[in-house]
Amino acid sequence: MAEITLRQALQKGLSEAIENDPDVFIMGEDIGAYGGAYAITSGFLEKYGPDRIKDTPISEAGFIGAGIGSAAAGLKPIVELMSISFSLVGFDQIVNMAANIRYMSGGQINVPMVIRAPTGAGMQLGATHSQSFETWLCEVPGLKVVAPSNPKDALGLLRSSIKDPNPVIFAESAGLYGTKGEVSEEYYEIEIGKAEIKQEGTDITLISYGHGIPMINKVSEELAKKNVSSEIIDLRSLSPIDYDLINNSVQKTGRALLLDTARKNGGVMAEIATNINEDSGDYLDGPILRVGSEDVPWPYNRKLEQHAMSSVPKIMNKIEQGYSL
Amino acid sequence: MNKEDHLDLYRKMYLIRLFEESCGENYSKGFIRGFLHLYIGQEAVAVGSIDSLEEKDYIVTHYRDHGHAIARGLSTNGLMAELFGKETGVSKGKGGSMHLFDSEKNFMGGHAIVGAQMPLAAGFALASQYRKEDSVTMVYFGDGATNQGTFHETMNLASVWKLPIVFFLENNFYGMGTSVERIRSNGKSFSNMAEGYGIPSTIVDGMDVIAVKETTKEVVDKVRSGNGPALIEATTFRFQGHSMADPAKYRESSEVDEWRKKDPVESFPEYIISSNIASKEEIEDVKKSVEDEMNAAVKFATESNEPDLESLSKDVYL
Numbered sequence: 001m002a003e004i005t006l007r008q009a010l011q012k013g014l015s016e017a018i019e020n021d022p023d024v025f026i027m028g029e030d031i032g033a034y035g036g037a038y039a040i041t042s043g044f045l046e047k048y049g050p051d052r053i054k055d056t057p058i059s060e061a062g063f064i065g066a067g068i069g070s071a072a073a074g075l076k077p078i079v080e081l082m083s084i085s086f087s088l089v090g091f092d093q094i095v096n097m098a099a100n101i102r103y104m105s106g107g108q109i110n111v112p113m114v115i116r117a118p119t120g121a122g123m124q125l126g127a128t129h130s131q132s133f134e135t136w137l138c139e140v141p142g143l144k145v146v147a148p149s150n151p152k153d154a155l156g157l158l159r160s161s162i163k164d165p166n167p168v169i170f171a172e173s174a175g176l177y178g179t180k181g182e183v184s185e186e187y188y189e190i191e192i193g194k195a196e197i198k199q200e201g202t203d204i205t206l207i208s209y210g211h212g213i214p215m216i217n218k219v220s221e222e223l224a225k226k227n228v229s230s231e232i233i234d235l236r237s238l239s240p241i242d243y244d245l246i247n248n249s250v251q252k253t254g255r256a257l258l259l260d261t262a263r264k265n266g267g268v269m270a271e272i273a274t275n276i277n278e279d280s281g282d283y284l285d286g287p288i289l290r291v292g293s294e295d296v297p298w299p300y301n302r303k304l305e306q307h308a309m310s311s312v313p314k315i316m317n318k319i320e321q322g323y324s325l
Numbered sequence: 326m327n328k329e330d331h332l333d334l335y336r337k338m339y340l341i342r343l344f345e346e347s348c349g350e351n352y353s354k355g356f357i358r359g360f361l362h363l364y365i366g367q368e369a370v371a372v373g374s375i376d377s378l379e380e381k382d383y384i385v386t387h388y389r390d391h392g393h394a395i396a397r398g399l400s401t402n403g404l405m406a407e408l409f410g411k412e413t414g415v416s417k418g419k420g421g422s423m424h425l426f427d428s429e430k431n432f433m434g435g436h437a438i439v440g441a442q443m444p445l446a447a448g449f450a451l452a453s454q455y456r457k458e459d460s461v462t463m464v465y466f467g468d469g470a471t472n473q474g475t476f477h478e479t480m481n482l483a484s485v486w487k488l489p490i491v492f493f494l495e496n497n498f499y500g501m502g503t504s505v506e507r508i509r510s511n512g513k514s515f516s517n518m519a520e521g522y523g524i525p526s527t528i529v530d531g532m533d534v535i536a537v538k539e540t541t542k543e544v545v546d547k548v549r550s551g552n553g554p555a556l557i558e559a560t561t562f563r564f565q566g567h568s569m570a571d572p573a574k575y576r577e578s579s580e581v582d583e584w585r586k587k588d589p590v591e592s593f594p595e596y597i598i599s600s601n602i603a604s605k606e607e608i609e610d611v612k613k614s615v616e617d618e619m620n621a622a623v624k625f626a627t628e629s630n631e632p633d634l635e636s637l638s639k640d641v642y643l
């Protein structure tokens with residue numbers, strides 16, 4: 001076991017893929033000479049050369065689309081976006097092409113491609129640069145969506161995403177790149193579609209993903225002070241969602257709080273809440289609780305931005321009101 | 326151009342320079358946050374070109390927008406307060422550096438998605454044409470933005486509809502860490518792209534404020550009189566990194582040094598003095614008044630209030 005950052009975990013997974021599979025290449029804006037907007041591919045161009053590490057012009061629709069085509073032709077492109085907010089420029093290619101092409105060709109064509117993108121608010125980047133579109137992409141059949149919260153999951157999910165024969169959206173919480181964690185030196189993968197119980201508990205199930213997890217951990221500590229035992233679920237995959245694991249847990253605890261770091265309205269947690277209601281409704285001791293970011297465009301001002309985001313006090317409040325805990 | 330005109334151009338360029346230096350300083354101190362893209366080195370472009378516009382004309386630009394905002398005459402108090410995230414900021418502290426707006430001055434943003442400002446700008450031009458007004462829309466963008474589909478789509482639309490729009494390309498030879506050589510398919514100037522859409526184009530030395538002003542005036546006059554769109558390419562250089570996060574390792578310092586020799590904020594006052602247009606003392610007076618204005622702007626930003634929490638959900642809808 002070694003302790004590494006989430007950034008290093010991604011670097012390890014990407015290097016490995018480049019070294020082991022000649023069909024894998026990485027492309028994106030300023031990933032080569034510049035080393036990547038968040039320095040994930042720093043040093044890669046020097047090491048692997050311009051065929052494997054392809055700098056692109058600022059043409060998201062163009063290079064995402066070209067990635068899809070090259071995947072359809074049998075290559076395994078990993079496309080890096082500077083921000084998931086910029087996925088909108090290539091959305092037509094992602095949704096109409098990458099996600100649909102297998103189905104509408106009657107299964108003839110696969111798109112074994114990974115689109116990696118930093119996501120999330122909290123850095124005062126304003127409305128156009130702070131969004132979390134991984135939750136939009138969950139609605140699209142044909143795409144898989146994963147969002148790791150720690151270095152171990154980042155590496156394990158990256159390995160299986162690159163191997164996966166389908167297009168995978170790999171959402172990286174920009175605020176977590178420096179987060180450290182233990183990563184096994186032995187090879188392992190983390191199956192897409194499998195959530196993880198990060199902590200077992202009996203009174204309430206706390207569910208989140210990505211940068212919601214550090215907040216959920218704090219909530220759990222607060223609850224422990226009140227002698228409330230919480231079970232923590234890290235979704236890891238947002239599409240498909242591990243409903244079995246979620247429902248088993250909620251049926252045991254009888255309570256659920258869902259934390260979305262994206263905007264609350266129309267988020268992935270609304271979907272999970274409905275599923276829990278349908279499959280575990282009889283086991284519930286009260287309403288399913290949901291906390292998400294405010295339904296406003298992201299403001300620049302720090303105080304406003306922090307206020308728009310979920311927070312430990314907001315979640316504690318919700319739990320106190322919902323379950324009188 | 327008389328003495329006052331010269332001193333005014335200098336005043337604006339020096340104001341942008343000091344404003345940007347102050348931004349850099351206040352970013353290091355943590356008063357300004359998020360992404361901050363400075364305009365240092367490119368002052369002559371915004372100042373010369375905007376000087377040729379009229380009040381009724383629209384300006385639309387990208388995230389590197391402080392220079393255009395100052396050249397347009399947005400208040401330095403309101404701009405600095407915006408960067409400090411204060412309620413007195415031009416966008417009430419909600420937009421930040423990349424999203425500056427002042428609709429009273431027809432300054433329609435500050436847009437941070439590369440290329441997204443171009444179709445929007447065509448819309449302002451369309452409205453002018455529709456209302457049979459003779460205002461012109463000026464849209465600023467960088468060399469990197471020419472790679473976006475929106476640039477090409479908008480040029481074609483503007484050409485087909487003969488819109489009163491000027492595409493103003495600030496070629497500073499880098500889009501983040503990517504030099505123009507690496508993204509121009511034919512190794513030629515960007516003007517060729519415009520020609521492909523039947524749009525006339527002109528290249529101007531973006532380090533020469535008078536050349537920028539005169540070229541822009543000529544082009545804007547033509548566009549205003551109903552000849553359809555035009556493109557101006559100003560060659561220029563940003564002396565610092567792409568943003569505060571960029572150490573600019575992808576270029577040689579000798580390249581930066583070469584361009585610094587043409588620094589308009591240094592060379593223009595030298596020209597004014599050596600041509601006996603104004604005296605050294607008059608230049609010093611301009612400097613002093615700009616320094617006072619900047620000190621006042623930082624003070625104003627520092628002392629202004631943060632927006633109150635209720636404002637979070639204000640202005641989502643009308």
Ligand SMILES: Cc1ncc(C[n+]2csc(CCOP(=O)(O)OP(=O)(O)O)c2C)c(N)n1
Pocket residue numbers: 029058060082086089389437438439466467468469470471497499500501567
């Ligand atoms: C759609 C989109 N893709 C990528 C980015 C990130 N980005 C911001 S500025 C920039 C470079 C733009 O270069 P250029 O157009 O030459 O303008 P300059 O910064 O040189 O003024 C990039 C890649 C973005 N903001 N929007």
Ligand SMILES: [Mg+2]
Pocket residue numbers: 467468469495496497498499500501
């Ligand atoms: Mg540029």
